[in-house]
Amino acid sequence: DAGVIQSPRHEVTEMGQEVTLRCKPISGHNSLFWYRQTMMRGLELLIYFNNNVPIDDSGMPEDRFSAKMPNASFSTLKIQPSEPRDSAVYFCASSWFGQGGAETQYFGPGTRLLVL
Amino acid sequence: GNSVTQMEGPVTLSEEAFLTINCTYTATGYPSLFWYVQYPGEGLQLLLKATKADDKGSNKGFEATYRKETTSFHLEKGSVQVSDSAVYFCALLNQAGTALIFGKGTTLSVSS
Numbered sequence: 001d002a003g004v005i006q007s008p009r010h011e012v013t014e015m016g017q018e019v020t021l022r023c024k025p026i027s028g029h030n031s032l033f034w035y036r037q038t039m040m041r042g043l044e045l046l047i048y049f050n051n052n053v054p055i056d057d058s059g060m061p062e063d064r065f066s067a068k069m070p071n072a073s074f075s076t077l078k079i080q081p082s083e084p085r086d087s088a089v090y091f092c093a094s095s096w097f098g099q100g101g102a103e104t105q106y107f108g109p110g111t112r113l114l115v116l
Numbered sequence: 117g118n119s120v121t122q123m124e125g126p127v128t129l130s131e132e133a134f135l136t137i138n139c140t141y142t143a144t145g146y147p148s149l150f151w152y153v154q155y156p157g158e159g160l161q162l163l164l165k166a167t168k169a170d171d172k173g174s175n176k177g178f179e180a181t182y183r184k185e186t187t188s189f190h191l192e193k194g195s196v197q198v199s200d201s202a203v204y205f206c207a208l209l210n211q212a213g214t215a216l217i218f219g220k221g222t223t224l225s226v227s228s
Contacts, residue, residue: 045215107160107161
């Protein structure tokens with residue numbers, strides 16, 4: 001398996017622009033997670049989906065952030081408009097969640113976002 | 117609520133030294149516990165896990181024992197290598213069993 005795939009790996013944009021981050025989870029996994037990592041705040045869970053449905057978005061910083069999962073093999077995290085304080089590494093992770101509970105989360109390589 | 121506390125870093129060691137990274141948690145019940153490792157420029161990888169009290173997780177020479185009495189899951193390795201230099205994250209599975217709660221991470225730097 002190719003693992004969790006994220007694109008782009010690096011993104012540089014100007015304040016006010018729209019940014020879209022993409023994620024392809026591991027085939028067969030039914031849970032998908034978006035995290036943000038910064039030096040100041042560490043690793044933060046933004047939102048997670050189970051069976052393509054958002055379960056908990058309490059970590060989404062504000063209305064400028066939105067996430068979708070239109071099918072089991074694709075998710076996007078959108079920031080509109082972007083601000084310099086959004087600069088961070090954004091990780092996507094996936095796992096299988098069943099009656100036995102959640103299994104190991106597998107992380108993608110991350111998207112390094114810089115907003116100027 | 118659930119939370120994980122890790123020792124502040126960075127931890128700087130010489131090759132072949134003994135490593136301990138402390139991790140304690142606050143949770144309802146006895147959640148599954150994890151250690152993840154992040155090498156420079158990469159995503160997090162599962163290092164080891166323990167799903168119940170007194171379990172010992174181990175991988176690549178690293179070990180951690182689930183201690184419910186002290187609510188701890190300290191990571192240890194008897195002899196570190198330069199290639200172990202990375203950031204280590206302790207985590208627990210939330211009560212619903214749906215998401216991980218991570219500590220802030222501890223940076224380990226090993227020199228030869």
